[in-house]
Amino acid sequence: MQVDLTHAILAIVTGVSEEGSVEPGGTAPVFHVGDEEERERVAKYIGTVTLGSVHDLRNGTYLIVKH
Amino acid sequence: MSAEEQIISVVLGTLAGTGARLFMLRIDYRQYPSYPQGLTIHIALGAIAGFLGAVAAPAIMEREFAAATFLALAATQFREVRNMERQTLMNLEESELVPRGLAYIEGIARVFEARNYLAMFTALVASTSVVVVSLLGGAMWICAAIGALLALVTMLVLKPGVEGPHVGDLVEVELAPIEFDGPLLTVGGVVLMNVGLKEARERYLEDGLGVIMTPKGPNAKATMANIGQRQAIAHDASTLVGVTKEIDEPHFTPLVRRDAKSGRVVLAIIPGEKSPQALLEAVRRVPVLEAAVRKPTLSVAGKMVD
Numbered sequence: 001m002q003v004d005l006t007h008a009i010l011a012i013v014t015g016v017s018e019e020g021s022v023e024p025g026g027t028a029p030v031f032h033v034g035d036e037e038e039r040e041r042v043a044k045y046i047g048t049v050t051l052g053s054v055h056d057l058r059n060g061t062y063l064i065v066k067h
Numbered sequence: 068m069s070a071e072e073q074i075i076s077v078v079l080g081t082l083a084g085t086g087a088r089l090f091m092l093r094i095d096y097r098q099y100p101s102y103p104q105g106l107t108i109h110i111a112l113g114a115i116a117g118f119l120g121a122v123a124a125p126a127i128m129e130r131e132f133a134a135a136t137f138l139a140l141a142a143t144q145f146r147e148v149r150n151m152e153r154q155t156l157m158n159l160e161e162s163e164l165v166p167r168g169l170a171y172i173e174g175i176a177r178v179f180e181a182r183n184y185l186a187m188f189t190a191l192v193a194s195t196s197v198v199v200v201s202l203l204g205g206a207m208w209i210c211a212a213i214g215a216l217l218a219l220v221t222m223l224v225l226k227p228g229v230e231g232p233h234v235g236d237l238v239e240v241e242l243a244p245i246e247f248d249g250p251l252l253t254v255g256g257v258v259l260m261n262v263g264l265k266e267a268r269e270r271y272l273e274d275g276l277g278v279i280m281t282p283k284g285p286n287a288k289a290t291m292a293n294i295g296q297r298q299a300i301a302h303d304a305s306t307l308v309g310v311t312k313e314i315d316e317p318h319f320t321p322l323v324r325r326d327a328k329s330g331r332v333v334l335a336i337i338p339g340e341k342s343p344q345a346l347l348e349a350v351r352r353v354p355v356l357e358a359a360v361r362k363p364t365l366s367v368a369g370k371m372v373d
Contacts, residue, residue, distance in 0.1 A: 040263075040264065040265060043263060043264070044264050044266075047263075047264075047315070047317075048315045049315075051314060051315050051317065052317065053260075053263070053317040053318050054262075054263035054264050054267075054318065055250065055261040055262075055263045056249070056250035056261060056262075056263035056264075058249050058250060062263050063263075067317060
């Protein structure tokens with residue numbers, strides 16, 4: 001029997017930690033990347049590796065979710 | 068009833084049953100049943116079903132009631148056909164880029180079971196008519212001719228009955244552009260998903276096609292709301308026009324979402340071949356799943372809502 005993790009946030013890619021940001025999560029690792037373009041690249045690479053979808057929260061945060 | 072007549076009745080019945088199964092067995096774009104192994108299985112089962120149907124009438128004529136009862140028992144074994152098909156398709160589901168969905172699988176499995184019963188019924192008609200005509204004193208060739216003719220009529224009458232309606236019968240299908248509201252992919256104002264990557268959004272805008280399905284009535288609206296029906300549309304559309312997606316690109320999975328207010332259903336897909344008309348035709352030809360059909364307007368409450 002194959003067991004799969006679905007409907008779960010696998011990783012969070014967000015800006016550099018500052019006041020008001022949520023830390024440290026607990027369910028998924030948080031990647032802090034300052035540069036916007038670099039952030040999207042990191043999100044894309046994590047998505048490819050984990051076969052997850054990359055979702056944009058439009059506040060500079062990307063969620064990688066397994067559907 | 069002479070031995071020759073019995074043989075004619077059984078052989079003709081078995082042939083009619085096998086013929087009916089072959090007549091209803093189509094190998095089309097779905098490649099299911101797969102050629103040639105799947106085909107062999109179903110022709111063999113059809114022949115067995117035909118034989119079962121064919122033996123019933125002569126057995127009763129010989130007052131072999133135990134044999135007739137046993138045949139009825141054997142017929143119930145065809146329930147296994149449904150289980151077999153379901154199991155096979157469920158095992159294959161993981162290897163599909165766009166899965167069929169459980170409702171579609173269940174629909175296919177039911178069709179296979181039902182068609183075996185229809186083959187059995189055709190065989191029963193053929194062999195019974197041979198028996199009846201021979202009892203009325205008809206010559207052997209007349210028995211055979213009437214049996215074959217009635218079997219043919221049964222087949223032709225049953226055939227359209229086993230083909231259900233298509234999505235095109237329930238909805239008006241039209242093309243619509245894919246648009247983005249920030250990262251939100253929308254077709255005709257209905258949000259389908261959040262596409263986070265810029266390059267993925269660009270590819271949707273460049274190569275993607277959107278389809279809006281507007282239900283023709285309350286019954287169609289209720290049927291199209293079924294999640295299994297929508298998955299079947301996504302699966303068939305991507306089988307027919309292809310889909311540009313790899314396993315590490317889940318954001319290119321074709322999705323079918325519903326506008327809860329209007330009941331309209333939309334599809335977004337990046338087809339393998341960008342042919343809008345082919346996509347529309349593919350969507351229209353998707354079978355309406357038996358399990359998805361709802362007819363609220365047949366009830367008093369449903370009529371009041373309409």
